[in-house]
Amino acid sequence: MARILVVDDDLNLLQMVRLMLERVGHEVETTNKGAEGIARAAQMKPDLAIIDIMMPDLDGYNVVRRMRADPATASIPILVLTARSQEMDKQTAMRAGANAFLSKPVTAQQLTERVNSVLEMGVDYHVHTGLLTEPMDLENARQPIGAEPLSQQPDTHDNGTPLRNVLAVTSLRGGSGGTTLAVNLGMVLARQGQRVALVDLSATGGQIGLHLRLPTPQHWGALLGMEHLPDADHVLALLTVHTPSQVAVLGAPPAPTIERLSVYIVRGMLRTLSAHFDTTLVDISTLDEASAAALQMAAIVLLAVTDDLASVQTAQQTIGVLPSLGIERERIGIALSHVHPTPDIPLSAMQRALKRPLVAEIPYHAEQGAAIRRGVPLVVAEPGGPYEQALRKVQQALARVG
């Protein structure tokens, strides 16, 4: 017998599901509102939550994401039960953090069988079948990770839940100061005694090594094409330590590559770093499946913007796209870097365009270009200066949000 919470705005369906599950011995609680469902889940800690997608107050995708983001509910297995049953809907639900997916209409037998399977496997269970109502192949679902080729592996136990000590710094437009921000922020955190990992996820040659004048003979290129998740030692062996700061850098391949890390590998890599470092900063300069996976796992996404129209436009478009990747707007903060002595557009206009809070405003510094040429970050060349003070505000703001 299990305690099951069912969340669906359709009162008739709630009643029928309750009867179906109680008939086989489960204890069932129901609610017809998504927000209330989250609260009830945190309170009752059910063995399973069955969530509808199409709910007017808070849709099921957001219910699932919020449950996964809250430690109180992150470990509750979630079965999505919905009339929206296309493959795209299933993928969205799984990316949000659902463990299984079932389409309406469903028979009592289908429902109870799926419920029993999810209960048996717990939060680690993922259904990975193309046909939503076909019988589950429990034998394959139980195979250990690594026993079959990566392309056929289920989406394992790592569903991309955000990690509290992972921060993504991103700018999809070159020259917007993303790498500078990530590098200098890493220096600031390391100086405070944190163990910091800095990941250069660029597939076009990477820049972090340049900013630190740090060759990275090992890099994440070694993980390309891997069929099995690398163990922690393998990932940690790819790090190069920046001796002056003790920041550990996971560099990018030195030459542009059309190959990309698989989502599976990115998630495993970040989980390893998250477990071994106080803070992991991920520098992201393009949008692809690998970087999307990294963005999804970041507790905070810091969008680097400069004070010119093109950068603001790119940032605006990025903010529009990220929610479709499962990154809620609430996780996105703006860091504005002034790269000109006088800004191209007023700050107020920028904030109106971006509609996201300004986490920090980093002042113009005439020596920024020289700092990169010398391989000495500004916060190292001028400790305690205006640049570092601005970054400390970033750190404080991130601590509040995280």
Place this chain on the structure above:
Amino acid sequence: MSGTLRQQVVSADFLTRTYRTSGDVSILGEPLLDQLNDELAHFLHVERVFISPLLDPATLTGNFRSAEVRKDRLGVVVLNRLEDGLPYRQGRYVGRDHVERQVLAIVAGFEVRGAIWLHPSVNVIELVRTTPERFIPIFNATATYAMQRDIVFSGGAILVNRGMIEVFAQVEG
């Protein structure tokens, strides 16, 4: 308790060239296909409506308790179960002697591929050309959005607006 959860309503995706509208239609009076083919009503009443832009079809951008969907603007209607796409007079599309015809319909920006089962005496091309009905069902079908081919809808039945068909062909072999 036996049967499915819902027997008095059917859930469907109503696709135009720009939007995906998901909702429930009461079928107490008549099946959905017959409601769509009712020439006396220009609109279809849909409840529990959720809409998504077709280029981002999984993202829910709006919801309404009910809405009126204009039938002649619909491209295709996607249903999970084959039987939900049958008319009241099912004999036209299901029968012991019926044979399967694989068909392709390009309609409202979608490539719809699937099967129609008809009596051997019925020519599927002639049926599509001459039937007075606005919507015809294609079974066990997929609808691929031409503008973004990774957007694919599939269902036991896809009801196609005959008035928006651009190309219709029987697939040989």
